[in-house]
Amino acid sequence: MCAPTPCRRATHVISALVADTDLVAPDFAADALIRLSTSSRITDPSWRLELLDQAFDRTYGTQEPYRRSSPPGIPADSRQGAENFASAAALNRVSLQVRIAQTMATIDPRRGRDRFEWIDLNLAPGRCEDPLVASVDDYYTALSFLARASFSDRGEALRFLELYLWRAHLPSEMPAVARALQRFRPNVYEATYLEGVFHNILEATTKDPRGFSASNLDTVTRVADLQKAYRDIGVLNFHLLDTLREYSRRG
Numbered sequence: 001m002c003a004p005t006p007c008r009r010a011t012h013v014i015s016a017l018v019a020d021t022d023l024v025a026p027d028f029a030a031d032a033l034i035r036l037s038t039s040s041r042i043t044d045p046s047w048r049l050e051l052l053d054q055a056f057d058r059t060y061g062t063q064e065p066y067r068r069s070s071p072p073g074i075p076a077d078s079r080q081g082a083e084n085f086a087s088a089a090a091l092n093r094v095s096l097q098v099r100i101a102q103t104m105a106t107i108d109p110r111r112g113r114d115r116f117e118w119i120d121l122n123l124a125p126g127r128c129e130d131p132l133v134a135s136v137d138d139y140y141t142a143l144s145f146l147a148r149a150s151f152s153d154r155g156e157a158l159r160f161l162e163l164y165l166w167r168a169h170l171p172s173e174m175p176a177v178a179r180a181l182q183r184f185r186p187n188v189y190e191a192t193y194l195e196g197v198f199h200n201i202l203e204a205t206t207k208d209p210r211g212f213s214a215s216n217l218d219t220v221t222r223v224a225d226l227q228k229a230y231r232d233i234g235v236l237n238f239h240l241l242d243t244l245r246e247y248s249r250r251g
Helices: 004-023 025-038 045-059 079-087 093-107 109-118 138-149 152-163 173-183 188-203 209-232 240-251
Strands: none
Touching: 004 025, 004 045, 004 109, 025 045, 025 093, 045 093, 045 109, 093 138, 109 138, 109 240, 138 152, 138 173, 152 173, 152 188, 173 188, 173 209, 209 240
């Protein structure tokens, strides 16, 4: 345990940095508060959670709602290339909120899940004249992490995962859904059930030609990876590739 004076000094420094976040843009403020919440100088879990709550509130002032990405081939010196580069910084509302939920879950799993439930994707289909499409892989990565690591009851974890997977409706989300299913590390019975869930999600996707053209190859690759992972745990019948053929024809 540190001596009183250094502890007070550390608390004063962090408090001053927290106050300084009022002077910067909301996205940078939220990022700074998340980083401060993980400081080894903070030993009180309630203070960590308070900083994360503040960070979550700041995210509503960010300029970009979610990350957007483009397929390979967009020139880096073009407007879309610059937007793609800026988006990779992950200082948008959804990416920041996902980080907060995951960080919270390491302190208090229930509060981490509660914060995740507040995240509103509200994704819009791509426009034909715009090569950038919605990219929320980090959302589904966090979903699989929270489902896998924050429940003691596996049935509850599966229900949580399924509930939020049903938010996926754009073609550009499908690769992330496939990866989330793999990262959940299901047993053979869960995998068989989740394959059916993904089948239904693919069949219900929103029409989005731009998003489909940008993500279709990635979707095929991720589904193939998912098939291998499921076969490795003993799933003998895998029908998603047939579903994917129908999905590709519709796209």
